[in-house]
Amino acid sequence: ANLSIRRAQIRARLDKYVLMVVSQMILALLMVWLMWESVAQNDVLCWLGVLYSAHFLELYFWWRYRQQLRTVQDCLRWRTRFLIFTCLTGAVMGSAGVVMFVPQDIAYQALLIAIMLGLSAGAVTINPVYPVAMYLYTLFIIAPIAITTALVGDQVHSLLAVMLLLYLTFILHTGYELARTFSSFLQGSEDNAALVVQLLAEQKSADEARCAA
DSSP, X not given: OOHHHHHHHHHHHHHTHXXXXXXXXXXXXXXXXXXXXXXXXXXXXXXXXXXXXXXXXXXXXHHHHTTOOSSHHHHHHHHHHHHHHHHHHHHHHHTHHHXXXXXTOXXXXXXXXXXXXXXXHHHHHHOOSSHHHHXXXXXXXXXXXXXXXXXXXXHHHHHHHHHHHHHHHHHHHXXXXXXXXXXXXXXXXXXXXXXXXXXXXHHHHHHXXXXXX
């Protein structure tokens, strides 16, 4: 019954897919460059390789199946792909909160936290079109850095972990409101289109009745 709305949601996400993936790949490369001298280089290279592999896989499926969005089954397949790729890329990107965490340098920790906050904010503000993927990605981004920060154990890092969890709650709520607004917009557009069709049909019937009279 809501095929047109679901299709519009998925199409909106697909239209921004390449921009999202490429921007994350560039950001990941810059993160490696920034952290190169402070963390184990083999670890960050492995992290970058896994992330790029996941993104190239995403782009392959996007290129091959981006036009297949006509039926309920097409939408369900894209839903499954979104969930898989969101969990995969979100988990890998979020793992930077562990791989690139520098315990003895709070400046690098602050930089890493700022990057993760920016990623989660971008996911919510740019991509409220498919809520489940947005929620999962945000959770995978914030949770690892929050847990790693909490495990340091001192008062400052404990407070930072609490602040990150509060931010996660806030950003998920914001994403929920944006997703609901976008869904309402799509529903309103669908209702308006149906109303136009109905008015045109009524006008045609009235014109035919006048001609007959």
